[in-house]
Amino acid sequence: MGQKRIYEQVGVAMTSRSYAEYEKMFMLQAEQLQGKRVLDVAGGASSFTVEARKLGILAEAVDPLYEKSSEEIDQHGRQEIGLVAAKMEKLQDVYDWSFYGSLQNHTAGRIKGLERFVEDFSSRNGMARYHVACLPVLPFEQDSFDLVLCSHFLFLYEEQFDYAFHLKAVRELLRVAKPGGEVRIYPLLSFRTEEYGRLPDLLNECTNEGHLVEKREASLPFLPNSHQYLSIIKRGFA
Incomplete structure (x- = not known):
């Protein structure tokens, strides 16, 4: 039996996923999110926020990357896209x-998502x-968001972040969610696809x-075993 082939990653990658990918990962329905406040945690250069805004969703994103200028993010993003493509090939x-x-x-x-992000990030409202x-510290008031999303960060970097970090991070996601609101995390895997x-x-x-915890079916069958996301509904009532 041959050695398992896995995606090699050092450090935390910056990606530029689209709204369509988030829709599949988290089983989002735009009509149910109209006027709702949604947070994308560790959003990177995703175009989710700008695309969601155009659909009437009050989306925001948080990431340490945003201390950089739009030019720096654009340059870094294009380098990252090239590296990812070479590894995936x-x-x-x-x-x-x-x-x-x-x-x-x-x-x-990925390039299209990056371009959409950079345009919005550098805009007057960015x-x-x-x-x-x-994570594990977010600059928001308790009970702020109807839905909190975290894509391709928690769990994926299992070898870089210990359990204590994961527990603190999830508790922080729940802190900023409204009572009765929801936290969704995808995928449930490490880079070993386990x-x-x-x-x-x-x-x-x-x-x-x-809290009410449930594994739910996702619909972005790209990574092996990536067919589920985690749903945590915060205790209390909206």
Whole structure:
């Protein structure tokens, strides 16, 4: 049996995913989010916020990346897209391309997402919706958001961030969510495409604290075993 081929990642990557990808990862329905306040945590250069805003969703994003200028983010993003494409080219047979179609389409989508992000980030209103901070401390009041999303950060970097960090981070996501609001995290995997090893412990902690925890089906079958996201509904009533 051959050695498992995995995506090699050092440090935390910056990506530029689209609203359509978030829709699939988190099973979002735009009509249900009209006028709702939604936070994208560790959003990177995703175009989710700007695209969601155009759909009437009150989206904001937070990431330490936002201390950089739009020019620096654009340059860094394009370098990252090139590196990702080179690494993925060697692993093309590992992934399910039914959503993206091809590596070329995947790369083109990342570039488009980056361009949309940079345009919005550098706009007059950019400062109001892109916040500089990183988990496990967010610069928002308690009970602020109807929905809090975290894509491709928690769990994925299992080898870089310990369980204590993950627990603090999830508690912080819940702190800024409204009572009865929801936290969604995707995927549930490390880079080894295996479920986060301490997930049962984390789910028990959240359950014991009174939150409603559930693994739910996602619909972005790209990474092996990436068919679920985590839903945590904050205790209390909206």
